[in-house]
Structures are given as C-alpha cells and as structure tokens.
Amino acid sequence: MKRPLVLVGFCYLLTLAAAVYCGAKWSLVFACGSLLGFIGTLFVPKLRGTAVFSTALLTVSIAFGAFYGFHETVVEPVQKLAGQDAVIEGTVCELPAKAYGRFYYVVEVNSISQKSAPKPFKIRLSAQNALNVEPYSHVKGRVHLFLPNGGEGYSSRSYYISKGIPLFAFLYEYEGVKVSPPTQKPPYYYALRLRSALLKSVRSMLPPDEAGLVNGVLFGDTASLPKQVTEDFRTIGISHILSVSGLHMTTMAQLILMLLLFLRIPKKPACILASAGVICFMAITCFVPSVTRSGIMCLLYLMGMVVFRRPDSLNSLGIAVLLISLWNPYAAADVGLLLSFAATLGLILYSGKTADSLNAKFDRVRQISSLVRGINGILGTTVWAVLFTLPIIILTFGRVSLAAPAANLLELVPSTLMMNFSAIASVINLISPKSFLAMPFALASGLLAKFMLACAHMLAQVPFASVPASGGFVMLWLSGTILLFAAAMLMKKSRRLYQNTALLSAILLLTGILSNQIFLRDVTRLAVLDVGSANAVVLTRNGHAAVLGCGGFSSGPIKSYLQSEGITRLDCIQPLTLSNEESKNASELIHTFTPRKVVIQKEGLIDGFLQKELPNTGEVTVFNAVSRSDLWNNTNVNVQWNGNACAAHIRASGVSVLICPDGVDLSGLPIEWLDADLVVTDSTPGQMDLLDPVCTVLSMDQEDLCKAGSKVRGWNPVVTGGAGNVVLELQENRTMKIRRE
Template sequence: MKRLFGLIGLTYLSVLAVVFNLYSRLTFILIFAGSFVLAGIWIVLLILKKKKNVRRVLAIVSITALCASFVMILYTNYYYNPIIDKYSSKEVSINGFICDEIVKSENYAKYTIQTDTINGEDVHLKIQFNSYADLNIAEFNNISLHCVMYEADSNSLVSDGIFFKTYVDDTFNIEQVGDKHFSLYSFAVEARKAMKSSLQTLLPSDYSSMCSAVLLGDKLSLPRNVLNSFTNTGSSFLIVVSGMHMAVIASVGLFLIKKFTRNKIIHLIAVSFFVISFMAVTGFAPSVVRSGIMIIIYYSAAVFFRTSDAVNSLGIAALFLLLPNPYAVGDVGLVLSFSATLGIILWSGKMYDYIISKLEIKSKLLKALLRLVTASLSASVCVVPFSAIYFERISPLVLFVSVLVTFAVEGLIVCSLFASLIYLVPFVSYLAYPFALVCGLLSKYIIFVVGLFADIPYSSVNSDKPYFYVWIVVSIILVIIGYLIKVRGRYVAIAVALSFLTLVTGRVTYMLVTENEVTATVYCTGNGMMVAVGSSDNISLLCCGGNAGSTERVLDDIADDYNAVDFLIIPDQKYKYSRYQFELISEFDCSNVLVYDNGSTDFQMLSDYDGKVRQSFGNDVCFTLQLSKNVTDTVLCIDDVVYQLLRSNASTMLVMPSGADISVLPDEFRNIDYAVIDSIPTNYNMINCKYLIYSNTVSDFKENYNSLSEICDDVTNTSESNVIIDFKEVSLCQR
C-alpha cells in the first residue's frame, strides 16, 4: 500500500482528537460500532473477492480506530486519572527545578516546574503557576515548593504534559535550593532569550514583539490590540511557528551549507541539526515537531535515492507525536497544523495545475502569486471547520489576509533570524542593523494590513450563533446550484453577493433581536462567588472569587465573547470574592475597578498593582452604576457588608456576601426576583424572592438546604455547573 503510514497516522490522529474532546461512553460505542461496520464490509468484500485496495483501507482504518480508542482509555484510566486523584486539591511539598523559560508579560511571570519528588516520593510531573511579584528565581534553578496542586483544566497545558497548576496563596512558599539543574535544553532556552534580547535592543517594542512572535512563537509579548486583530481575521496561524517557518529555516541552512559541500549526507546532517535546534529553541511545540519530522524525512529520502511521500511523512509525524503522549492531540495548534498541511498536500498542486492549464499563465510573478493563493485557499478550507469548532468563530477574510501577508511573514522570519543571531557576534554586530531595518518595515506592514482587515465589519463571524448556520446552508445550496447548472462568470458573482447578503442580514437581525438581552452568570467556583452581567457588547463582574482550580475555566468562558470588562467590582478582599482579580486585570482591559476598602493592607497591593489608581469606596455609602443600556447596579455598603441590587426593565437581582443582614436593607432590596448568596444571611425570613442561587460547595449546600428552602421554594446551587439568569424572561438555567 503506497500511503500506509499516512492512513494509519491520520486515522490515529482523527480518532484520538474525537475521543479526547468528546470523552464519553457514547463516543466509544459509536467508534466501536463504526469499526465493526467497517469490519463487516471488509468480510463481505473478502468473500466476494472484490476491491482488494478498499479491503485493505477498511481493515487498517477499523483496526487503527479501535487501537486509538483503547490507547486513550488505558492512558486516561491507568495513568492520568490516578495521578489526578492522588494530588489534585492536595497540599504537597515538592522538590524540583524550573524546567523552561520564565515567560514574562507586562503584569506577571509564568513558571513551569518539573518535579523530582512530591512528599518525598520520586514523581516526575510538570506544574505551572503565575506570579505577580518577582520571585528572584531563574530558569533551571533547583527549588523547594510548598503549595496546593490543582488539576489543570486547559487542554493546551494537559497536551504539553502539564497536568497541574498551583497558585500564589497563603499555603504557597517557594525557595531556591542548591545549584542549577543541568539540561541540554537549557542551552536552547538561553539561545531563545538571547535572540529575544537582540530583537528588543534593535527594534521598538511593537516591532520586536512581532518579530519574536513570528520567529519564536512568543505571542504573549504582542500588544493586546495586535493579537486581537490576528484573532478576528482568523490569521493567528501566521504567528504560530509551524511548517512555513521550519521550511524557511531549513532552506536558509541548506543554502549556507551548499556553499561548502555538495555531499547529500552532510546536507542531511546539517539540515537535521538546524531543524532540531530550532525545534528546541521554540520549545518543541507540536506544530514545529510535525514540520521538523516531515522535513527530515524529505531530505532523508533524497540521500537514500527515494521519493518521499508527503502524506506518509505526515502520518509518521502524527505517530511520532501521539504514541508517547495521546493527550498531545489536545493541542489546538497541532490539529490545525495537520489539517492545513493535509489540505495543501491534497489540493494545492491540483488547483494550481488546473488554473495554469485553463488560463495559460506564463509570467513567473503570476505563477508565484498563484501558488501562494492556492496554498492559502487549500489550507483555509481544512482549517475553517476546526476554527469554527475550537474557537467558535471564523473569518471570511482570512484568504485575503494570507495572500497579502504571507510573503512578508516569510521575509520577516529570515530577517529576524539573521538580525537576532548576528547581533550576538562581537565585532560584526553592526551588520544586524540592515536586517533590523527590514524587520521594522515588514512588521509595520503586517500590523497595518491585519489591523485594516480586522476593522472591516464582519471580519469575524461567531459560529455559535444561529445566523452562522443559515449562512452555511445557503452558501452550500448556492454552490450545488452552480455545479448543477454549470454556469460561470455572472452566476459566481451573484452567488457570492447572495451569500454575503445572507450573512449581513442574519448578523443585523440577530443584533436587533438580542440588543436588549441581558444575562447574569453565577459561576461554579467552589467555595466562592463569581457573578458576571453581560449583554451583546459588554460585561461587568460584581465579584470574582472562588477556588484557584477554576481560574482557567472562568477566564476562558469570558474570553470566548469579550475582550474587555466594563466594571470589575471587589466587594470584599477575601479570596472568596477577589481570587481572580489579578488574572482578570492581566487578561482583559478593565475600564473601571471599584474596590471596597475596609482598611486591610491588601488594598494597597491592589492599588499599586499595575500603576493604575483604583477607585475605592467605604462603609455607609450608596451609589448606582450604569452597567449597560438597560441594567443598573445599586451598591449599598452597611456594617462592612456590600449589597448589590441589579435592575433591568423586567427583573431585579440581589447579590449578598457572607455576613449579610436582611433587616438593615430597605424594602426594594428585600423584594426581588433573584437572590445570590454564599451563606445563610441573618433574618433571612425577611427576604422575598422568586429564585434563590446558592454559590458554594456541594457539602455546604446539603448542610444548609433546609434553611435555604425556607427562604425560597426554588433553590439552585452552583456546586456542579454555572447558573445562567435571563433577565428578560425572568428565568434561569444551568450550564
């Protein structure tokens, strides 16, 4: 079979991706049933002695699917789950070392620890945490850590082998011990830091961050508005180090080596060295490893007088990545990288040859442009469905951005590489400045083009909205009609116009219908309270507390729909109500931060956090905030307790922290539609509400259930899921 490894590897990847993202008994039943159906078809064809090649494909797909399912079951139940059960939410003592670059942003630093021992036992795990203060610890320092470990709820972390996160709280204590840990990888980390430092010295911050993102995949250094522009235009793949970057690096290395020798074995050794070195410098990201393996296979084939098959190479890369770690499939970049590469392999060449033959293009410039267009289109066709699934948005403009920017990105990779390396060489560092000049011009061009398209209406379409599916169905129908009637030219223009009109009409209609919709979300955050009030275009947070393990899930949920927070209110500086304040301020543009100042020293820490002056409010005050067009928040402070009354056109909601006393409240605060509490208030019999939401743990909810049922007949708790309140319908649901 010509593409055996391609079929096995890509089937293995596909099944693992489905199982990882839809891990349930039903998923396994469907996979097993599908495998047995394929096996049945294979048996029938075998008896009839027909379609030998089809029989082989069916057998391989069926066996591979079953193997992938069993591998995921075994890895989850006998490796991952036992580790999580043993250490999650447990206070532990750790000895280990900082195993990767300390990633620093404007407000915090991110540390990754490789453990040697946990509670005295030899255990090798990865843990990540963020610090908002300088810990005076460097990469590969040996450390001693006392903390509480929480299960990492981010697929990107789990796919990288980071199963746990910890947080800087009262139990957290870290100390440097002994000498640095020796690792060959430390040389790659130092090289990465030196290259970043070179770019920061040579270029203004906006341009150096663009070069670092394109060359090294360091997206955290990009300004938020630039990163949002890439996201909104669906062109984030341009700043994800992958095949294009690796191909440029390998080509540059091979070009230099060919100046000294024509020996193909030396060429292979040199290219492999450059590729593996670059993989290490970029942190062995799955998309980089995938492209690196394919390039090494390609040059190996040339040495051994064979022709490499791109699909087989892709399959081998999938097996190389996923056999030792099935959870690597949880990396979105890996799935997008494989799908885009497969699209280019299968369709780009055929599309190019077809257009060349039909239009009889002779110009080398037009041919080069056509190759760029067909490659971008082929990749986009495969990437868009996964973007819709993973990010719940697509961009109709991604092809135009790719065509206009890809050549600049390729040039920026080469110039950034030379500028960052040459600057490190004494006596010739001045030669880096011409490359830096080109880097600045290319960075400026890329930022301008991507920003320009991001500002166009409908540059990004949310795929979780009803109008998206209507648009997809209409577009498919138009394509089918065009294929059946075999009309060219004018019909294509009409079809494109109708498709665009459907999208615009659907978007406008949806905006008009949902313009006045306001929902409140009471998050499932354990023994804390996190309440968000959102409309179609803004969100405000009435409190932001809970257990540390829920941090990533809460931030991701907000980031799915919003880039900024209008109001962030801290009604109490206990972790129950303020745990996520630093993360929120770091990840989102918070326009207004209001802090209840009860005289604690924590307020000064918050006030000085990032140089912004917070607005504080004290006891015995009352004021009203306009959260959105139709919602106000009346804040009332009595006896060191902050009460918040939300009013919309249709309903009211009262949010009360611990220590609340209903008897001190005016009547309008007592008679409401919804009440959100995390403990039983004093004089609770004086409150009148239609729905009661209790934000606390399962055990606490069960313990206080009788008292809660006396307050209201309809009691809902957040111990297992978020509670969504629809102000317009005066109803709630759990999600």
C-alpha cells in the same frame, strides 16, 4: 490501500480529538463499539476485501482505548492529589515565565510527601516572587496542589495535559524554599539556554512592540507581546501566525538549506545538516505538538532528498500525527496541533491545484509573470488554510473572522520575510553583539513587524471584522456540511459538484450567523463566567456590554467571552470587591475595551493598576455606599457597599438578579433585593435563609463546592464548577432561559 499510513494517522488523530471532547468514560464505550464493528467487518466478504473499513474501525478502537488507558493510569492518579498540601522536591524543566504579576515554573516532581502518590509527574508551579532558578535547577518547598480550570473536553485542563502537566500548584513561600543548582545538564538544557539567549538578542535590537512580535512569530514566545496585539490577531483570524507551526518550520528549514547550498556544501550533506537544524529549532521552540508535527514532515522530506526519493506529503503528514498521538493521546487537546494539521491538509490537497488553475487563467503577461504567480500562490495558500481551519476556529473560539481572508493575504508574506530577516539578525547579534552585520536584517525585520502591527490593528477596527457564532448552530452547521460532502462523494459527480457544495456550506454558515444575530435582537443576556470561586458577570444587549465583578485568577476568561460576543468597547465596568486580583483584572479590561463608564467604590481608588488606567475611560463614577447605573432600555444596576464587598441588584426585562460576593452582609440589603428571582454568589452566605430565589448560580470551583456540601441543595443550584459559563437570556415577558456554554 494506496496510503495506509494516511488512513491510520488521520483516523487516530481525529478519534483522539473526539475522545478529548467526549471524555474518558465514553471513550471506553466507543472503543468497545468500534472493536465490535471491526469484528463484524471480518465476516462481510465485500468489506473484508477492501480492508479500508476494518482498518479504520480497528484504528478507532485502539485510539479510544489508548485514550482511556492513558487517562486512567497516568492522568487520574495524579489529579487525585488536587486540593492537598504537600512538600515536593523536583526539577525545573522549562524556562520560567511571568504573567499576571506572578512567576511560573514547570517542575518535574521527583519526590512528594503524600504516600502512594505516583511519580514522577509535572506541575505548573506559581510563585509571587521570582525564584533564583535556571533550567534543571532543583526546588524543594511546600505547595498547594489544584486542578486547572475546566473539566473534560476542550478546556484549559485538557490543554495542559497535552503538555504533560496534569496539576497546578502554588508555593507557600513564607515556609521557605530550597533551591539548588543543576546536577546534570542534558542537551535540552542547552537548547533552553540558546532559546533564552536568542529572545534576549531580539529584544536588544528592536523596540519592545516589534521585538515582542518577532519573538512571538519566530519562537512562539507571546509573554512579552502586548495584549492588544494578541487580541487584534485573534479578531482578524491570524492568531496562527503567533503559534509556531508548519509555516515557521518550513521557512526555517528552507532558510537553513538555502544558506548551506549558498556556501557550496553538496546537496546530501546540506540536507543532513539542515535536518540537524530542524531538530535544533524544534528544541528551541520547546517541542510543541504543532512544531513537532511539521518538524517530522521536514525531516522526512530532507531524508527523502538524501536517498533520492520524493516523499509523499500526505503519508508524511499521517506519519507525523500518528507518532505524536502515540506518544501522548492528549496531544489532540492542543488546538494548535489541530489547526496545523487542518491547514497543512488543505495546502497539500488543494493549494497547488488552485494556484495552477489561477496561473492558467491570469498568467499571460511575461513582464509581470512572477508577480502574478506569487499572488496566485498566496491566494491558494490563504483560501484553503482558512477554509480547512474554519470549523476548528469556530468550535474553539466561538466566532467567525470575516476579515481573515484579507488579513492572511496582507500578513502572510511580511511574516515570512520577517522570520527570515529576524532569524539571521538574532544569530549574528548573538555571535557578535551589536555587530553592524546584523543591523540591516534587524532594520528590515523591525519595519515588517511595524507594518504587521499597524495592519492588524487597522483591520481589527473594521465593523464586523469578527462575528460571534452560537455553539448549537455551529454543531448543526458542521453536521450539515459533513452530510452534504458525504452525499457529493456518493454521487461521484464532477468537481463542480464539490465547488457548489462548498459554496452552499459557506452560505449556510453566514445565513446562520446573521439569523442568530437577528434572533438575539432586544434580548438581554446575563453570563456568569466560569472563573473559579469569584464573581464575573457580563450583561450584553444588541452589541452593548457591561461587566459587574472582575473576579478570577486573570482577566482572560472575561476578555475571551467579550470577544466571542463581538464586543470591542464596554459601556460600563464595576468591580464588586477590593481584592488585588479584581482590581488588576478591571484595569486590564479598561486598557483593552476603553469603557464609557467605570463605577468604583471610593476605597478602590487607591489601587495603583486602576489609577494608571482610569484616565483612559469616558467617565468615572465614585461612590461611598450606593450607586445606580441605567444601562439600556429597561436594564438598570443598583449597587450597595455592605460589609466587605458590594452587592449588585440587576433588573432587566422585568427579571431581578442579585449578585452576592463573599463578604456581603445580606441583613443590610433592601427587601426588594432579597426577593430577587435569581441569585449569583461565589460563597455560601450564612444568611442565605433571607433569600428565596427561583434559582441560584454558584460561581465556584470544585474544591469550594465540595466544602459547601449539602448546604447548597435547597437553593436550586446551577454550578459553574469548571464545567463552563452559565448564560441566562432575559426576554420582555419575564421569560428566563438558562443554558451552559
């Protein structure tokens, strides 16, 4: 084998990605199966001689086994504490963050009141009011422990485990919180302080929107970035620019090395100092997996220059992903790492070859040679980064950005220049605040940020900039693509065969997306979103959408679903309760999707968030007890305030659906509503005997579902419960299909 580290590293990471998708129990089965396969190869001389198959199978077995062992010994014991109250004492180990009107702290728990609880472990602690803490401050208080949303697979729960956070908690602030200053300040403390100072330095030089983009691109801090910007970047397929990864690390390493060489520092010492700068940048960006991967590759490259060896990029990539995966088997649950790995692999394999081929054809005029070569380099980088990351993006976000190639061409160079200028400006401004030396760099980075924001927003408004892709079709397309390329490899024909295979795969993808859109024409889809113990129902039909109930901890799941369906504007939004969370979520949806109509119970008008956003809507309908909305052809919604919340009755394609939020008095509803074919509820109503649905969708988290116990068994229940959205397709002949997304 020419590159054993490539085989081992790539197999290990991809196996862990499969383990995250399949879960711990299946990982044990696959580990045993792979081990048996490895043993089998030892008895086949032809396979034993090449060592490729035996090495790959052994690596796969070890990776599956490591994932299972890590889950059972590290993750599962901590997650068993979910649903309990406890007094904890721990250390704040990251900078505080603010989102959705709450404050969040990553705390390493050193002491807990629960007996036999494993420690130390990390939690993400939320509080209504800000705590007077800094990194490595000590916190003591009473908390309620709970699991992040989602189950096994690529969910929020797995993502936070990849960050070393298996549990969430919220603080009982009324019981008192004890905060004490740090007793020790390790090197990471100073890295976090430097990160905070650099973020403030950028904000002091630029307007809020431009500063938010610069901090997002340069440091991966998207907390202050307007939500519309994040959604525009996601729609046009360039959200990777906001995730600090290989592009950012390479830019910073090259900038540091260039500045050191400009100061006439010899090459070897300059490489060593640049390595220290790379480690510092990794710490400032909080050692996220994608940065760690690219940082390791940069360190290997710089050390190769020190010892006069030219590093092998594929080996460096294999070593980097192997080290990260060995440290935390759940690292593969970080989509940012997978995107970074896929894009880097595409660039290493084909970017340079594509640029050279284009140069040979088009670089024939000396006067514009530099411009042509620069454009060709960008084309080579863009095309292969987009192609290699496309399967991951489709599987993760459920849509294809048709604007991605153009967006990457327009945004890649400005983002690189902006990073360079803003890095220099922020450092100079930090050393000498409001210095005239920083202003030219700050001005240049601000203008580039303004261009990027305007360009992203313009492309996001183009029709069909992003189109949805159904999960079943995506899996079929990926399987077909893998089979096509496997057949091409076995045939061992010319390069043209691979090109034709790639073209055929792209045609299949676009054809599948188009046929899926045609298939769903004139079909009303009702999605009960997995938002915990709350109601969030989205109706869609022929590119139109309406939201009934905006419950949940945040508006994020509702936005994600609407964007995955290609919705850019809503026809109607109607909150069903008066809770602060629902009012806030509704206001955020109004801000993002500018609905044509908002229907609201009159007491909900007192909410400040809604009052701020309602002028941005086309029409506001206020009702006291009853309202009716005719949405589309044969789809209407009747709402009645009864008890402490609104019940909603939907009739679409001859099928009736009743939404019963917690607090609705069923005895006051019309008989026709009680005869609904389907019931959606986030509680266990005491008057459930008044209903006789064909099926009941329980929009609950696992904790509330366990409390409901045997009460729900006779309701023909389908549960969200962290397992995903429940989607119903309502067709004209009263046919109803239920599936889970």
